[in-house]
């Protein structure tokens with residue numbers, strides 16, 4: 001059944017691909033406080049890279065997608081889906097302020113019988129807290145939690161493929177959430193809201209911890225001047241028990257670190273596995289520079305070219321990118337750091353050709369495709385990812 005669905009935070013990395021995916025099936029209304037992003041989206045411009053999204057946005061606008069910086073656009077909606085950012089605060093603790101602020105914005109447009117679907121990744125118990133706040137205000141609104149589990153950059157593709165977890169405190173909330181996602185033709189899994197909140201966090205923490213295992217093995221092997229990628233190949237070759245072992249590399253970005261810290265806060269900061277993963281993954285940039293100083297004792301006189309400032313390959317997103325941490329450390333230990341990236345907007349970035357010309361050696365931060373077969377003019381390349389397939393020993 002075609003619903004009128006509001007996407008709150010709908011110009012974001014998760015919200016916009018969701019709005020585009022739902023537009024053929026529902027009357028979709030995007031509300032976002034970022035007026036500039038709203039204007040860009042209205043013009044059919046994607047504010048970030050996501051496979052197939054530019055064409056999808058054009059079609060969604062043609063089929064009546066409404067985009068606004070005013071919450072008034074949400075009044076006729078039967079179901080609202082919240083995909084705002086949920087950062088941890090400076091003490092790495094979850095912040096409820098974003099939801100308190102949001103609810104105070106939404107109270108005037110909420111009406112009895114509506115369903116409010118939280119889709120942002122939240123601190124466990126947040127859905128119940130929001131349900132209680134609405135009840136205390138006498139608002140008969142059904143709160144549901146249906147987490148987003150896509151990977152940035154291929155969100156639109158994955159929304160139409162991945163199973164969707166559906167959870168609510170009421171059968172009405174479950175039914176309304178199912179009605180939103182059913183037309184996508186994906187599997188729907190019902191859980192309780194707390195189970196669903198934990199499932200999402202565990203999915204991300206599991207990924208962050210497995211990256212840390214690979215990075216720790218990489219560090220251990222490097223100390224013996226052994227190329228861990230040769231070992232990794234042998235570990236996985238026709239050996240199903242290691243099939244999911246990731247390769248080492250700078251593991252960061254807007255979600256994995258943050259969600260691991262949310263999990264830790266939920267566990268009274270006794271989440272030793274999460275903290276260890278954070279120490280390993282966040283410690284990799286310093287480890288790499290330490291190895292570089294050992295390899296090039298005169299590193300302080302060298303100009304380093306840092307290639308790829310996004311948090312991952314083929315992305316334009318620099319949120320929590322470890323390339324910027326590398327840049328900071330290298331700026332203290334080398335003569336100069338020159339940075340470049342084909343997708344990122346940053347006034348400090350230089351054209352790739354200039355970096356290739358001026359730098360004495362290179363470090364691959366984000367393994368964008370183009371860096372695989374680039375001509376590095378015979379200069380050394382630090383490649384933790386073994387992106388070039390020429391080994392990763394520093």
Ligand SMILES: NC(=O)c1ccc[n+]([C@@H]2O[C@H](COP(=O)([O-])OP(=O)(O)OC[C@H]3O[C@@H](n4cnc5c(N)ncnc54)[C@H](O)[C@@H]3O)[C@@H](O)[C@H]2O)c1
Nearest residue numbers: 009011012013014032033034083084085086120121148152
């Ligand atoms: N980025 C990912 O790959 C990804 C994947 C899965 C889950 N998530 C989760 O989804 C949530 C959103 O992440 P994102 O990467 O899309 O963030 P984002 O910053 O790209 O998007 C959030 C959007 O919400 C808007 N916004 C913030 N507060 C608002 C308010 N009060 N009212 C209306 N709009 C508001 C912002 O302007 C922004 O456009 C987070 O909880 C994140 O952990 C992200």
